[in-house]
Amino acid sequence: MDRKEFRDLASPEEAREAIASLSLEGGVERVSLENARGRVLVARLDAELDVPGFDRASLDGYALRARDTFGADEADPARLDVVGEVHAGEEPDVALEEGQATEISTGAVMPSGADAMVPVERTDTDGGDVLVRTSVAPGDNVMFAGADVAAGERALGPGTRVTPRDIGLLSALGIDEVPVRKRPTVGIVSTGDELVRPGEDVDSDRGEIYDVNSYTIAAGVEDAGGDPVLYPHAGDEQDEMERILRQAAEECDLVLSSGSTSASAVDVIYRVIEEQGELLLHGVAVKPGKPMLVGRLDGSDRRSSAGDSAYVGLPGYPVSAMMVFRTFVAPAIREAAGLSEPMSATVEGRMAAQERYGEGRLRLMPVGLVEDGDGETLIYPVDKGSGATTSLAEADGVVEVSPETDYLEAGESVTATLFSPDVRPPSLLGVGEDDPTLNRLLDRLENPRYLSEGSRPGLRRLRDGVPDVAVVAGPMAGDLTVATVEEDQSSEADPDAVELGQWSREWGLIVRPGNPDEIDGLDDLIDRELRFVNRTTDSGLRTSLGEAVADLADERGTARHDLVEAIDGFDLGLRAHESPARKVVAGEADAGLGLAETADRLDLEFVPIDKQRVRVLANPDRTEKASVRELEALLADDGTSFQQY
């Protein structure tokens, strides 16, 4: 079926136009001054009164007739007869005659007859008289009625986004309520039987996963100036999905569904849209995000401004959903909310490594930023493949790669659009082994980023010159020449990496509490029928285990290969450093490769095999970078501070 296979993809421009053609506007509402900040005025506000509403003394002192002070100075003061006083918030009960002055306080009404005032500092009193030791001109130290804002003046124009300063102006005019654009209401419907709301329990055996899109999109909607409404999950059960979609269409200006692009769900949406609405577009030539729907849904009751609701179907994969939302939906919401595009926050940088591509679709490539030794920005793609949820949390922005581009060369200059203007690239970028001690170290740095991909990828990326540091566990440093900080500082050295510091960690087998199988070490895995769970070859633990097995093979005079074969599960390598232990907890394994600290944390028994070094290796060109020096300093202090747990 055509609808399932998206044969005809729309261009990004067509997608933008399709969404732009929909009415998302929420109409008008009146909000109190307390709630006006950041809202957008729908009408011009004129001053209905003068500010100040009266001629006002600017200082504490004496109100008087300027001409009575002409010629007065320190030596030859003018002597005036003091008649009465006026304080702020009082109506003057005097009218000044020639030769008279009235004591007046800051902000008080100038009495009639007075045309200027003298600050108290320039006067002395003498009985009932005041000696004025300066001469003033008419209007001196007086703020005349309307001098600040004049009645009838244009105060704020339509489209103004109200700032605290505007609130000051509105307050001065006595305005306590303003007409603003209503925030567009955006209904969010996640579909899929496998989705579970965060906070509830997931059953992984049944393939359940937490619903990522609902809250993420909701936060994105708020960022864009919209009002998100989360609807209950629609399972793949069709009537339910239809009911929820119709309800959302009635209640909202825009309905977003996600995960609704699987064949069966699409059928439902097609039917709903065809029965009460219009489908404008299906499928866009972008990656990620191809399976996107744009249409219109009639609300059976007419609560929403335009009587109907716009509809956009987002892909189910979180990264795709967010990228499509950012690129196509958020701008439309901002537009409807009356907000201008945020200051385009873009960063020029060089590609850290070559990136191949070429699918004839516009690519929205999530990227991370890192500063090299010269303070230049390097840009690297962040992509854990479709289905990944963390990619965006580890990215700073997006590089758009045109359909014509087949690959981006390393060092090629590209422009990244930051996710928001206040995104600050991480102070430190690290890649490598996952380690509890390291985690505590990272907590001491401000805004670091660490990609725990394992020791091997850490070294590879360090060689490519991407991260500031790689964290490597076990023997593996590949063919890199590693210098100490001291060696590096001695001019001769030109190493591949500089070791900032190291610590050691105890690794071994993690077994059930009380070690019921009485596992003492590797021999048991080889000689007995025990189910073992290993780590991936990327992990430093796996490497150390491999070496231990090799040593054991030498002892026994057999081939390493034979021992490996004898270990049930040696080839089953899990990426997560706690996962083997968790398999033990789940009863799916008798022993898992892991750290003493992990066993401790999960209340399991630990069978030690050996210790291994964890080394922090810096890119030699970045050793002067502030965050790298900070990390070096943290490693230098006796270490107990971060090693104990």
Place this chain on the structure above:
Amino acid sequence: MDRKEFRDLASPEEAREAIASLSLEGGVERVSLENARGRVLVARLDAELDVPGFDRASLDGYALRARDTFGADEADPARLDVVGEVHAGEEPDVALEEGQATEISTGAVMPSGADAMVPVERTDTDGGDVLVRTSVAPGDNVMFAGADVAAGERALGPGTRVTPRDIGLLSALGIDEVPVRKRPTVGIVSTGDELVRPGEDVDSDRGEIYDVNSYTIAAGVEDAGGDPVLYPHAGDEQDEMERILRQAAEECDLVLSSGSTSASAVDVIYRVIEEQGELLLHGVAVKPGKPMLVGRLDGSDRRSSAGDSAYVGLPGYPVSAMMVFRTFVAPAIREAAGLSEPMSATVEGRMAAQERYGEGRLRLMPVGLVEDGDGETLIYPVDKGSGATTSLAEADGVVEVSPETDYLEAGESVTATLFSPDVRPPSLLGVGEDDPTLNRLLDRLENPRYLSEGSRPGLRRLRDGVPDVAVVAGPMAGDLTVATVEEDQSSEADPDAVELGQWSREWGLIVRPGNPDEIDGLDDLIDRELRFVNRTTDSGLRTSLGEAVADLADERGTARHDLVEAIDGFDLGLRAHESPARKVVAGEADAGLGLAETADRLDLEFVPIDKQRVRVLANPDRTEKASVRELEALLADDGTSFQQY
């Protein structure tokens, strides 16, 4: 008394240190995921589970053993026996044997025995078999457990400001509540008998004014990440002020008072602070903002985090209060909220005109920005004197002028710090006459700024090269040579100003409804005992009136001066264009100078005297500026569109 005269002023640095020495922190709270956006994490969050929690099919298709497909291609597909199917959210009930495949949908659990999957597009079915027309490697199209996030991995570090992308990660981990920094609670107490809350009625005769600071500071507190609490006004009555201050100190982390720097109020605050707290600082060498207090107040109950409350006394004048708040208080609130300084949004520009100064205090000069013809930024001071409330609404940022600087030269390059990173300088800057038709015109432009200071200042500023356009009413164009757009385009012309367009308006005398005094024109003002209210000499109306009087003097063969003398109130010039009419409404005058439209608006009677032109004059160097061309176009269309009302 020392306290009243601020003899020893602290330096700005000392003021910052004094505030930094106070504890503003609000402690820790747990918020739900929906409310986590923008909040700051207080602790590291580790992954407690693998994401995904199982090996997961990335596409719709068939799960199988990779080795069963080796060598398969379009021409020579692999034929596999289809056993069962798995959908998302289901537990597989099959275990694959060699030569078998299972139908599987996107996101479903890979059945045991399968190590890869093939998308449906690369297969055909044949009875109970599937023909696989490609070969896959182990792991192809499968996302393994923990590949996205691995249990035990460091997910988000302490100090992270939660973005929508982080919310995605938290959702994926099933986390529905996070520990964040509490927003510091900031109590706001405005003092002064003359203050009235917006929305209520002010009695100008009693010198009442609307309270500007409460809502403005509250909005500023929110901007800085704090939680504002507005307290009822404290009048100058001392017990009341004391009671409110103590209550605020008990309930808040920081108490801000404003207007509390007048001598009498200071006495109260001194007493309160001395009795239960500590005064750290009084008076700081900045302008505006000198009268500032910093101290500590003990809360009698210990609700607030540190058991006591920080205190800052802000000046009463709104501009001073906001500048002091921005410069000294907001950074401390952000710090306590765990927010980093916003991206420093600064703009380099040239001073549009010379600015004198030199009081030996750091000056925080509110400035506006305008682009000149070459797209270069001009910076001009915005200052309506102390007491003004609109200055900041008409400003874009602040230039700090050091105490040593006596004046800034025109053209001198300075750096302005924008009020916020998303401040966008106005598209068009105009100065001149206030006019209702103009106001409607401005509504059609996006983000214009108009300073209605009158025709004369408009011309002066245009000559100084500050605004894009000046709006001038009546005969006055001073000694400027004014060209039409056409003349300007003809290369010879080198005018002082270019007229973009004009309209005419009817002016005259505004009198009581029904014109009870039967006023027919100027003669009545001269020959009868009538109270008249005039406009300032800055106004184009005043100029036209002056000319009319001069003509009348010629007719009568007398001196203009004598007629002016004969008009009671001719010299009483009000700045606001509606104010004379409002004096008539108030019964304080029998006739006021004004426009037909104003009389109409206020339901008064209008006695026409003459019509005058209102001309929009552009700076010749800015005629190509987009907003100027837009204005020109608006003026060019028949005009009725914006003239009618």
